[in-house]
Amino acid sequence: MSRVVRLGALALLLSILVAAWPPRPLLAQPAAPAVAARAAYLVDFNSGRVLYEMNADEPIPPASLTKLMTLYLTYEALAQGRIRRDDLVPISERAWAQNPELWGSSLMWLEPGQKVTVGEVMLGVAVPSGNDAAIALAEKLAGTVEAFVSQMNAKAKELGLENTRFVDPHGLSPENRITARDAARLAIRYITDFPQALTELHSVKEFTYPQPHNLSPDKVRRGTQPIRQENRNWLLWSYPGADGLKTGYIEEAGYNLIATAKRGDMRLVAVLLGTESEAAREAQGTALLNWGFENWTSLQLFPADRVMGRVRVWKGAGDQVDVVPERPLWVAIPKGSEAQLVETVSLRKSVVAPVRQGQVLGEAVAVLGDEEVGRVNLVAREAVPPGGFFKRLWDSIRLFVAGLLARWL
Structure with missing residues (x-):
């Protein structure tokens, strides 16, 4: 048997084995x-x-998880320039810690006549979960609690919180309602829109109030002492990477938690509604976050500035345009399955100018087995304006001839 025949037989055998494997x-x-x-x-x-x-x-009643919406609207007002962090917040009788409606609940210990800023009251909402502080912010932003609650519900609708209803800015009423899914959506939008909230508010472990500058000279002379309070989110002490977000409790709900933690590039958001105790809330939050970090991985497949290809441009000032992801494409997949991830890119063959920056020209899809785990539009990185008269005329002729040839062939 010749050497060529032997090699051919060996190649055939290998192909059969590979196909059958x-x-x-x-x-x-x-x-x-x-x-x-x-x-x-x-x-x-x-x-x-x-x-x-x-x-x-x-x-389920959210209890003090309600305060995330109060803080969302406060950060939004700051971003829009309607208030400033150093603005003073008037303390009404309703926002006074001695308001009978607030007795026995978590408080910042506000009282009329104190000089307290928006930034300080935000900390009073986030760290000791002050119900008086939530009322003070509501009145500062909307004039009345009732007007602010209307704003809360309008924002919930805007954010797509389909099963959420607020009746107060602090969560004491059992008539407030939220679902675990909606709570996670609110948390994700809150962190996305105002990431500074994690360092400015929710990872702060303790808060002491009032300070001498908050008090009248008479109160200072009488030796009014500040009250030191710790954040009720115990995971800030016990869970590596935890940096938020909010706890809550009323009898009708049980012990609630929205927790977030980051390890490496992976951030998880966990929601627990109706655990049995503070200790159970911490233990269940720890277990749920551990399961996520131990079993899943978060991968960025395409950054937003990655050029995924080029598309031919007819009748334009340029002949082609770079195509990039509309946003970074992240996927979460089981650990150990990274090698089985399949990515496909589809682009239009050509486009006629003008081309808008951000115009959709294709898509990228990530698949794991039979499951699609990620999809992102691919868009023009820059605009391509129409070319000059002769460029448009020449490309029109070329397109016309190409169309004729396509029909004939």
């Missing part, structure tokens, strides 16, 4: 954890992928 099986989805709560939800912040959910659409 079973493909590497996909890793199974991580087994769901057992969570002791009325409702629970875990989501990867970067990709938005839901990693775990239980009773995610059951409306």
Whole structure:
């Protein structure tokens, strides 16, 4: 048998073996954890992928999780220039810590006549979860609590919180309603729109108030002492990477938590509604976050500035345009399955000028097995205006001839 024949036979045998060899099986989805709560939800912040959910659409009183919406609207007012952090906040009788409606609840210990700024009251809402502070912000922003609650519900609708209803700015009423899914959506938008809130407010472990500059000279002379209070989110002490977000409790709800933690490039947002105690809330939050970090990985497949290809431009000042992702494409997949991720890119063959910056010209899709795990539009990186008269005329002729040839052939 000649050497050529032997090599051909060997190649044929190898091709048969490769074709017959079973493909590497996909890793199974991580087994769901057992969570002791009325409702629970875990989501990867970067990709938005839901990693775990239980009773995610059951409306439950949010308790002090309500204050996230109060703070969202406050940050929004700051961003719009309607208020400043050093603006003074008038303290009304309703926002006074001695208001009978607030007795026995968490307080910042505000009282009429104090000189306290927006920034200080925001800390009073976030760290000791002051119900008096939430009322003070509501009145500062909208004039009355009732007007502010209307703004809260309008913003909830705008953010797509389909099963959420607020009746106060602090969460004391059992008539407030939220679901675990909506709570996660609110948290993600809050962190996305105002990431500074994590360092400015929610990772702060303690808050002391009032300080001498908050008090009248008479109160200072009488030796009014500041009150030191700790953040009620125990995960800030016990869980590596935790930097927020908010706890809540009323009897009708149980012990609630929105927690967020970041390790490396991966940030998780966990929601627990209706745990049995403060200790159970911390333990269940720890277990849910641990399950997420131990079983999942968050990957950025395409940064927003990555050129994914070029598209031919007819009748334009330029002959082609670079195409980039509309936003960074992140995916969350089970650990160990990275090698099985398949990415595909589809682009238009050509486009006629003018081309707008950001115009959709294709898409990129990430697939793991039979599951699509990510998709992003691909857009023009820059605008391409129409070319001059002769450029447009010449390209029109070329397109006309190409069309004729396509029909004939």
